[in-house]
Amino acid sequence: MPPTFELVVCITAAALFDCTEAREILNRDGFEACKEHQRANLMVPHQPGVGYPLVRSLLALNEAAEKQLVEVVLISCTDSDSGERIRQSIHHYELPITHEDQVRTVLCGTSSKAFTGIAAALVCSIVNTTPNISSNPIQIPESLHCQESDSKLDMTVLPSEVNTSTKYVPSASLPYLSWPEGQVRIAFDGDSVLFSDQAECVFKTEGLEGFFEFERKHGHIALPKGPMQAFALKFQKLRQSLGENHKWRVRTFLVTARNDVYEIERLFIYVRFPPIFQHLLAFIRTWAQHVGLYGQVYCYLGGYSWAILCAYICHTYLSPIKSLSSIEHFSIDEFFSLVQKIFSTFAQFNWSSQELCLYSKSYKQMTLSNKSSVHNRGSMRIISPSPPYNNTGRSTTNSTRDLIIQEFQCVLQLLDSVNIITCEDKMNALKQILELNNDFPNEKTKSLLQLTLSSENIHEIDEWIGWIKSRLVRFVNDCEEECHLIIQTQCSIEYQSNNTEAFYSLAFQLDPQTLDQHQNFFRCLKKCLHQFNLYPNRKTSMKVSYKIVSIHDWKLERMQPKLQRIIK
Known part of the structure; x- marks a missing residue:
């Protein structure tokens, strides 16, 4: 009868318990001495091994859910005395491990060579995708050559250098x-x-x-x-x-x-x-x-x-x-608190000022005197995870620019205690980020792709832009890889005064005529626009259109009555 458990895990005795003492006696004094040792210590339970915390935690899920979701199967090649001590250890720790009697009966006194075939047959009969956990990388692999294909059996081998005597932590190497x-x-x-x-x-x-x-x-x-x-x-x-x-x-x-x-x-x-x-x-x-x-x-x-x-x-x-369920649900305080802690972890390493990377690698390092130019600025945004996460993004008016600046300010404050990173380096990093938002478009760009987004209210536009920004990333990379186009990805977003329409612009270093004649570019753009229409909360009032304009014409348009302008 097939198992009804959601997860079945096979584990060896050497992974479940600390059997190093018995193994040392076996290697030093031989098999009979090892049996005598096990017989003399029959009622002395083994100490927990490297796999014990995992097994205990997995079995605890059954109690929490009040139903049998996880089954742990002990499978090992042992003599009768060693097997009996293992059984007593299981009872001592009150581990509800199944198949324990069956495995001990089948394998006691079985030769190591025969063990591989028996173990394979037993594992295959339990479940096709059962993970095996062993502390000995040589102990189980041969058993995978059974009648079932290798791909149906998964094995997790725990590092041999991990101390298996620990009781309460998963690894003594990481206390x-x-x-x-x-x-x-x-x-x-x-x-x-x-x-x-x-x-x-x-x-x-x-x-x-x-x-x-x-x-x-x-x-x-x-x-x-x-x-x-x-x-x-x-x-x-x-x-x-x-x-x-x-x-x-x-x-x-x-x-x-x-x-x-x-x-x-x-x-x-x-x-x-x-x-x-x-x-x-x-x-x-x-x-x-x-x-x-x-x-x-x-x-x-x-x-x-x-x-x-x-x-x-x-x-x-x-x-x-x-x-x-979603990074987007973090409060601002929670978000930056977590980021601060992550950066503080890295602050302990010996970073040199040249290796400090608080901004895109497309930047060139420059001093406060601006001796070295900065080019090909990359865009930065809070990641908006794909489904099943909520992918609507944060409110546009409260997101990318302010969050990026605020986060890097937190990072710079964190790194103040790291003496090897100079104040000039840190100020320079922040300065470049601030300048990102005041230089659109740069002097090298010749044309703009302007997306016009419209809806019934500003809230709908904000949510839609959060979705669109995540889709534009692939479009930008497609343009650079397939079309060999250079894009200044520090984009701008402009809202009209009625708050029902917004312009999202991307700058290119090619003139409009060249873009118009570029077949691959329009293929990538069409694919990107199709993604916009897949927004799960899209309403019929949400519409998108595009046009390609020269920088000259774009600047002329901006000489008209000033719009509410928000840089992203």
Whole structure:
């Protein structure tokens, strides 16, 4: 009879309990000495191992939900004495682990060679997508070669260097991690875990340049599925089964090194995604929309100790947030408090002034004397997550410009205690951000794409612009990659006095005639306009049109009665 549990997890005894002492005796004195040791300590329970906190937390979900959602299966190759001690340890800690009698009976006295086949058959009979947890990377892989295909079985191998004697923390290597009691957190790597190892293979065969070229060409194509995607989907289904009152008990995180560590601010600040970043997000967004799985926090890190640093930030600073349905729902105080804490974490590292990146990498460093020019300014905005998040965005009149300036002021105040970053560097960073909003269009631009947005009231326009801004990002990148057009993405938004119409302008470094004759440009624009019409709260009164004008004509229009002008 197939299991009715939402999630079934197989775990070895060495992962569930700390068996290092018995293992050392086995390696040093032999099998008989190990059996004697286990027999003499039969009633002495093992200490919790590296997988114990996870198992305890998973089983606690059943109690919270008052129904059987999670099943934990013990599967190990042990002799009769070791198996009996493990059984006594399970009873000591009152762990409701099933199949324990069956596994012990089948495997006691079984040779290691025969174990692989028996274990494989047992696991396959339990569930096709059951994750196996082991503290020994050699212990289970052979068992995956069973009659079922390898892709149907997922295995999580815990690092061997992690101390398995800890009682209350998931890893002795990270003793400072903590989160709300009763909450389970799973962090997934990107490549080769949630997604396939396609990118890894390209990197190994063609090198870094080949890898970047591959990402540029395939940025619009979703990444193939990885070996742990089935488990992630099961985990999300488990979360949904907990109900609204207990969803906070299950949290998922995506940890990936697909971006630069100096642009960690992209967790909350968007600075035009490079092609390699689009590739990843394309998959995340389509996957989230179609299968309902999403990580409540996306942390894009690179360089040194990125996984540990990400885990530290998530577990330490996101603990108070029990339900994160949308970043857009944060209050201003909550938002900046969280950003401050994240930046303070990075402030402890030895950044030099040249490496300080508080603004888009398209900038050139310049001093207060303006000796070096600044060009190709990139746009920045608060990220507006794709569905199932609320994607309407913050009110336009209260969002991008003020929030960016306010956030960087907070960051600069935070970094005041870091002596290696000079006051001049920090003031320079803020000055460039402030100047972003006072230089539209710059002297190199020759034409504007002006979108006219109309609706019945200013509130509807504000919400629609929040949606449109998130869609314009892809249009900007398409123009730069497919059409080879340079766009000054620091746009302007102008409201008419009746508050029922607004102009959204993007500046180009090409004259209007060239744009009119550019087929790829209009193909990208048509695709972008189609996205505008997909706004879920769109009303019949909401309309959009466009025109391409020269900078000269645009300036002449602005000499007419002045409009209420808000720079974004």
